[in-house]
Each structure stands twice: as structure tokens, then as C-alpha cells.
Amino acid sequence: MVEWTYLVIESVYFILGILSMRNTLRDWKENKNRILIAISAYIAAVLLRSIVDIITYVSDLNLDGVLFGYITIGILIGNILFIIQLEFMFFLKKLNKLYTLPIIISFYIIFGRALVNSSMPFILYAMIVSYGSAYILIRDGKRRHNGLAVGMGLFFLIWGLGQTIGPTTPIIFISFRTVAMVTLFAGTKGFYERYIWPDSKKEEKIMNTWITKLVMKE
Amino acid sequence: MDITQIDYIITQLGLFLDGLLIPFATFILGRKLLKQKKATGKYNPIRVLIFGVFFSFSVLGIIELILEYMPGLTLLDEWFGSGITNFNIYGFLIGTMVTFGLTMIFFAYRWESLQYSALFFYGGMIVFFFLTGYDAWLEMYIIITGLAGVIFLYVTGIRVKDNGALGLAIFFTIAFVTIAIDFGDATLNHWVTQISILVYSAFILVFSLGYFRVFKEGGK
Numbered sequence A: 001m002v003e004w005t006y007l008v009i010e011s012v013y014f015i016l017g018i019l020s021m022r023n024t025l026r027d028w029k030e031n032k033n034r035i036l037i038a039i040s041a042y043i044a045a046v047l048l049r050s051i052v053d054i055i056t057y058v059s060d061l062n063l064d065g066v067l068f069g070y071i072t073i074g075i076l077i078g079n080i081l082f083i084i085q086l087e088f089m090f091f092l093k094k095l096n097k098l099y100t101l102p103i104i105i106s107f108y109i110i111f112g113r114a115l116v117n118s119s120m121p122f123i124l125y126a127m128i129v130s131y132g133s134a135y136i137l138i139r140d141g142k143r144r145h146n147g148l149a150v151g152m153g154l155f156f157l158i159w160g161l162g163q164t165i166g167p168t169t170p171i172i173f174i175s176f177r178t179v180a181m182v183t184l185f186a187g188t189k190g191f192y193e194r195y196i197w198p199d200s201k202k203e204e205k206i207m208n209t210w211i212t213k214l215v216m217k218e
Numbered sequence B: 001m002d003i004t005q006i007d008y009i010i011t012q013l014g015l016f017l018d019g020l021l022i023p024f025a026t027f028i029l030g031r032k033l034l035k036q037k038k039a040t041g042k043y044n045p046i047r048v049l050i051f052g053v054f055f056s057f058s059v060l061g062i063i064e065l066i067l068e069y070m071p072g073l074t075l076l077d078e079w080f081g082s083g084i085t086n087f088n089i090y091g092f093l094i095g096t097m098v099t100f101g102l103t104m105i106f107f108a109y110r111w112e113s114l115q116y117s118a119l120f121f122y123g124g125m126i127v128f129f130f131l132t133g134y135d136a137w138l139e140m141y142i143i144i145t146g147l148a149g150v151i152f153l154y155v156t157g158i159r160v161k162d163n164g165a166l167g168l169a170i171f172f173t174i175a176f177v178t179i180a181i182d183f184g185d186a187t188l189n190h191w192v193t194q195i196s197i198l199v200y201s202a203f204i205l206v207f208s209l210g211y212f213r214v215f216k217e218g219g220k
Helices: A004-031 A034-058 A073-092 A101-115 A120-144 A147-165 A170-189 A191-196 A200-215 B003-040 B045-069 B074-080 B089-108 B117-132 B138-159 B163-180 B186-208
Strands: A066-068
Touching: A004 A034, A004 A170, A034 A073, A034 A170, A073 A101, A073 A120, A101 A120, A101 B117, A120 A147, A147 A170, A147 A191, A170 A191, B003 B045, B003 B186, B045 B074, B045 B089, B045 B163, B074 B089, B089 B117, B089 B138, B089 B163, B117 B138, B138 B163, B163 B186
Parallel strands: none
Antiparallel strands: none
């Protein structure tokens, strides 16, 4: 049976995700900034998980079934998302030496899940990654008046809260992540520059400088 | 002098070389490391890793010597173990050595994003063991990492003409024979192990005193 409430919320989430990705790709076409491609790739990965959920809500097909041991598709995609998220953060912070760390952590979490039926390591990892990323992005974004960074930071924060509070209650989880996507969409749309920080043109210049500084290689 | 007596003498000599000579060589390497730190103001990562390998080996030798002469230490004996199939002190130290060896390669080749990967992987394996008790991959890890390390150390040593890398490659090759290769015969295994200990102990002494200089302009 179709679960309409979930489906409507999930659809809003999905459409906002598509629109956010369109915004970042459009900006990338304008300034050819690699960071925007990284953000688009992250949103695409997030939407992949959403497609799995939509199929689950529409049909009786349970795509989030067990693969082997206690590993589900959800856990697998969740780990891929955290890999991309952490790689993105290390890329931003130029921590090249830590690039293999997210892959290794996810490998152990997935392998551990195959042996032991416990979500605790995954939840702890999700909390650390989400809140850590959120803190860094919101702090940097506020300091430099960068709406995209703040949007992503809020996305990680609210998404992480949803993951922590209601991992077993779908309505809480999908509601939180839809709100998270709204904040990201607002960031990609330039909402924060326009309505929270005045003098948007000046701020846009600051944002571009910030992004350029971040991706500039020595 | 019959074969049993020769065996006894070689075994005891091997134990003393492992328990006393290698720690002495490690001490010399440690002093060199600190000297260089004083001169340049920072630690040379390759030297730190070489020191790490020798330090692990020293601990191994000292514990073996202690256990041989103090047989009453049952708890230490139990924790120490004897093979690389489980996460005991022996397996842990051998794992640490091969991890440092592989890390050294990544540093030598300046593969930035891989530099800490072996340490992360091995660290993860230890944490995983403490959380789940699972350690079935330790032996495979040691053999694969050890082999990869030895091959790359030879290639590195010859390509960049580095005495340190080549020296470690030779040391690992001899030590690896005693750890990983099973000749299918207990007596042969025993003799190969004892002779290997004598050979690598002599080599370590030469290496740590700085006399191993195959390449005149090389690093060590």
C-alpha cells in the first residue's frame, strides 16, 4: 500500500534536491569552480538514497532489505554518503593526508555491521561527521558571509539531528531531512546573502573569493 | 659436541641477540634520530619509522628473553602468544612492524594521500578487534603487507639509492623467512629460524652502526 504522507514529504525533498543540484551546476558553468561539482556530486548521492525510499513508499518492494550479515542497502548508501561528505570536508580544509580515512572507517563500519547487529557505531559516526562538518561550515560561512557554506552546514546539522533523534521513526527522519534540504536549497539560491546579510553584490564577491581561496592549490 | 648441544647454544645465542643486541641497535638508531632532530629542528619521518620497526622488534626480543628465563610469568606468556594468526603481543608487534614498513614506502614516494593509510587501516583493525574480538584477517594482512613492503623497499632502495630502505628490505627478507614461511618440517623450520636470527642480528648491528653503505651518496 502506498504510504502517501511519506511519499509527499519525500517528493518535496527530492524536488528540492534536484533544484539545488541545478543551482550548483548552473553556478559551476559560470565560474568553473570545482567545489560546486563536489557539492553537486554530494547532492546526487543524497538523491540516490531518496530514490530507494520513494520506490519503497510507492510499492511493496523493500529495497532497504538485508544484503548480507546485518547490512542493509540503507547502511551501504549511508556510508557512501559519509565518505563523500568527509572527503568534501577534507578537500575544503586541504587535509590531503586524510583522504583514505573516510573509506577505511566506512569499511570497518560496514564489516562490523556484517558481524554484529548494532546500529550504534553507524549512528555515532553519523553524529560525529554531521555535527563536525556542520560546525566547520556554519562557522566559516558566517565569518565570510557565504550562504552556500551556511546552507550546507545547516543541511548537515539538521540531517544529523534527524538521524540521531529518529532513525527508527521514518516520519521524524524524513521531516528533518526535508527541512535540511530547504536550508541547502536556500543556500544554493543565494537566500542568505540576499536576506540575512545586506549588500548582496558585495557579499557575492566575498563568496567567490572564499570559494576560490578554498580550492586554490599551492 | 653433539647436535643437541649445538642446537642449544645457537638457540640461546639467538635469544640473547634478539633480547640484547637488537635493543642496543635500536638505542643507537634512537640517538641518531634525536641528534638529527637537534640539528634540523624536526623529526625525519623515515627515520622515525625505521626506529619504530626496530623498537617493535626490540620489545619482541626482550619479552622472548624474559619468558625463556622466567617461565613462571604465565599471564605474559599467554598474552604474548607465538604466532601471527591471533591478536596477541607477538602478532600485534609484527603487524606494527609491517605497517611501519609500508608507511615508510608511502613517505619515500611522497604519496601524500596514502601516507597514513596503513596506520589508519591497522589502527582500525586493532579497534575492531577490541570491539568485536574478530582478528581472522591479521595473518593475511601481515603476509600481504609484509610482502608488498619488502618488494617496494627493494625497489625504493635501488631506485633512490637509499641505504635505509635497502637495509630494511634485507632485514625484513631475513626476518620474514622465520615468521611467514613454513618448510613443512619442524626440524628444518627450527634450524632455518635459528640461523636467520643469527644472520639478521649481525646485519642489524652493521646497519645501526652505519656501516651498511651500499650506496655512497645514499640516505642512511
